[in-house]
Amino acid sequence: MKDKKNINQILKTILISFVSGMLGGLLVIYVVGYRPNNTSINKYESPKLVYDQSKHAGLMTGAFNIVKDSVVSVINLQKTRRNNLFTDIFGSKNDKDTLQTYSEGSGVIYYKNLNYAYIATNNHVVADSDQLQVILSDGRKIAAQKVGTDPETDLAVLKVNSKYINQVAKFASSKNLVPGQPVIAVGSPLGSQYATSVTQGIISAKSRVVNVVNEQGQVTNEATVIQTDAAINPGNSGGPLVNEQGQVIGINSMKLSRSGDGTAIEGMGFAIPSDEVVNILNQLVKNGKIVRPKLGIRVLDVTDLTRKDKKRIQLPNNIQEGVAVFSVDSGSSAAKAGIKAKDVIVQIDNDKIDSVASLHSKLYKHKIGDKITIKVIRAGKYVTLKAILQ
Numbered sequence: 118m119k120d121k122k123n124i125n126q127i128l129k130t131i132l133i134s135f136v137s138g139m140l141g142g143l144l145v146i147y148v149v150g151y152r153p154n155n156t157s158i159n160k161y162e163s164p165k166l167v168y169d170q171s172k173h174a175g176l177m178t179g180a181f182n183i184v185k186d187s188v189v190s191v192i193n194l195q196k197t198r199r200n201n202l203f204t205d206i207f208g209s210k211n212d213k214d215t216l217q218t219y220s221e222g223s224g225v226i227y228y229k230n231l232n233y234a235y236i237a238t239n240n241h242v243v244a245d246s247d248q249l250q251v252i253l254s255d256g257r258k259i260a261a262q263k264v265g266t267d268p269e270t271d272l273a274v275l276k277v278n279s280k281y282i283n284q285v286a287k288f289a290s291s292k293n294l295v296p297g298q299p300v301i302a303v304g305s306p307l308g309s310q311y312a313t314s315v316t317q318g319i320i321s322a323k324s325r326v327v328n329v330v331n332e333q334g335q336v337t338n339e340a341t342v343i344q345t346d347a348a349i350n351p352g353n354s355g356g357p358l359v360n361e362q363g364q365v366i367g368i369n370s371m372k373l374s375r376s377g378d379g380t381a382i383e384g385m386g387f388a389i390p391s392d393e394v395v396n397i398l399n400q401l402v403k404n405g406k407i408v409r410p411k412l413g414i415r416v417l418d419v420t421d422l423t424r425k426d427k428k429r430i431q432l433p434n435n436i437q438e439g440v441a442v443f444s445v446d447s448g449s450s451a452a453k454a455g456i457k458a459k460d461v462i463v464q465i466d467n468d469k470i471d472s473v474a475s476l477h478s479k480l481y482k483h484k485i486g487d488k489i490t491i492k493v494i495r496a497g498k499y500v501t502l503k504a505i506l507q
Contacts, residue, residue, distance in 0.1 A: 176361065177301045181315050183363025186284035187226040188356055190252040190309035191242050191261070191275070195219040216248055223304030223356030224251060224275065225365060226285050227398070234282040236275040237398055238355030239370055240266045243273050251277060252309050265401030269329065269409070269481065270340070271370050272394060273355075274401045286357060289364035291343065291390035294323040302347040302369055302386070304356025311352070318347030318384070327371075327387060328474055339478040342387040343367045349386030358388040366391045410485045410506035412456070413449020416440045418472050419461060430459040431497045438471035439463040439494070454491065454504035464492035480506070 196214035222242030228235045236251065243249060249261040259281050264274040298320045305312045322344040329340050345358060349372045358367035367388030400407055419432070419439040430441065440462045445451050456462075462470050465479045466489055483489065483506055491502045 175317070177299060177315075177317055177359075180359055180361055180363040181301055181303065184225075184286050184303060184357060184359050184365070185313055185315075186254045187286040188254060188303045188313055189224045189226065189236060190305040190312045190352075191222045191224045191236070191238050191355060192218055192250040192252065192258075192309070193220045193222070193243055193246045194248040194250065195245060196247045219246070221305060221308045221352055222354045223352065223369070225303075225355075225357040225368070226282055227288065227365070229279045229282050229285055232279055233276040234279040234285065235264065235398075235402065236261065236277065237368055237394060238273050238275060239368065240268050240271045240273045242355045243275065244268075249275060251275070252312060253281060254313055257281060265405040265407075267397055267401060267407045269407065269477075270389060270393065270397050271329070272368065272389065272397045272401070274398055286365050287363075288391045288395055289360055289362065289366050291323070291366050291392045294320050294343065294366060294390075296320050296322060299361060300345055300347055300366070301359050302345070302349055302353060302356060302388075303359060304349075304353035304369060306348075306350035306352045308352050316348035318345050318386075320344070321346050321385075324390075325387065339474045341390070341393075342370065343390055345386050345388060346384035347386060348384075349388075353386075365394075368394050408485065409481050410483050410487065411449070412451040412480065412504065412506070413446035414442050414451045414456060415444040416442055416462070416473055416476065420472070430461065432461055432494065433497055436461065436463070436494060438469075440470055440473055440476050442493075450504050450507045454502045456491065456493065456502060456504075457495065460493040460495050460500075462491060462493050466490050 194216040197217045220242065222238060224236040224238035224242070226234050226236050243263060243266065246263075249263065250258055251261045252258050259277055261275040261277050264276050266273040296319070300318060300320060302316050302318070303313065306314050320343060324341050325344040326339050326341055343358065343366070347358070349369050353369050354371070356369050357365040358369055360366050367390055369386065369388045372386040373382045397407060417440070419427075419437065419441055422432075422441055426441070432441075442451075442456060442458055442460045442462065444458055445456055462476060464470055465476070468475075468479055470476050470479065485506055487506050489504050489506065491504055493500050493502065
């Protein structure tokens with residue numbers, strides 16, 4: 118009986134020791150941490166690249182693909198005389214004018230036949246050039262020639278050998294544009310190193326009136342343009358503004374970066390509407406220039422007159438705007454209509470004339486031979502005259 122008791126005591130001791138050992142082991146594992154394989158924990162696995170399952174990268178990607186190969190960079194080359202101190206003093210028969218890149222812009226190929234392909238761009242991109250080159254979307258550089266230019270609308274047409282051209286863009290009417298409509302601008306911002314760059318935006322306004330300024334900083338005309346917030350930077354000039362179908366609805370021409378008081382501006386770019394672009398391009402291809410009607414007068418904005426000037430022409434105090442005539446060409450439309458020096462033009466047909474720019478804008482909508490009605494103030498009284506434009 119005693120032996121059995123001793124055996125039970127021994128088994129109990131063994132069992133307690135075993136349980137204690139197990140608990141101790143589990144406690145160690147809990148405190149220290151279980152690390153069955155340090156190598157697998159420290160191993161780096163490259164992230165897996167999965168296939169992009171979206172149907173398209175963006176709504177305008179298709180539009181860009183349609184037009185991208187018709188967009189070119191336009192290089193304006195001008196002559197620079199190569200000289201040095203010796204030739205400056207003594208002169209040399211070896212002096213030569215070298216062609217250097219003066220500026221770069223953009224253009225869009227819109228038509229081709231068996232011989233030539235025609236490119237639309239801005240007049241200011243090609244102005245004063247001695248030679249022109251275009252860089253195609255595949256990087257090839259080829260010679261280009263001016264077909265015609267029009268400073269008033271800032272448009273120009275170039276031509277290149279058609280054998281190099283595979284794609285041309287199509288124009289769509291700008292009449293039915295709506296604010297909020299998505300568009301892309303394609304071109305070479307900051308030059309050909311960024312050729313065929315694309316920016317996206319919307320139509321901010323379909324018809325915005327802006328002043329056209331000449332090289333002397335004088336306002337010579339008013340232009341009705343498309344406003345967009347698609348980024349347009351130097352070098353984008355002459356490139357296309359494109360709709361969702363990949364059709365050209367405008368030619369990018371300018372942007373506002375600062376207001377008159379110096380305030381920085383973002384997202385205000387302008388494009389010449391396609392309806393006007395096509396009309397001008399067709400005339401430039403046909404005639405090389407745009408022939409516009411003229412009245413044959415020398416004028417000045419009323420706002421630029423002094424008090425003494427206004428008194429001399431007997432302009433009523435309540436007339437604050439208009440165009441003052443200070444000379445009339447003999448035999449001109451104005452002379453035949455009876456317009457005289459000191460007259461102030463305030464209306465043509467039913468449109469108010471408040472500046473030289475608005476006068477030009479109104480005249481440029483007419484053709485030679487059109488009849489117009491002109492209302493002037495002469496010695497304080499209104500006079501209505503009829504003119505045939507020539």
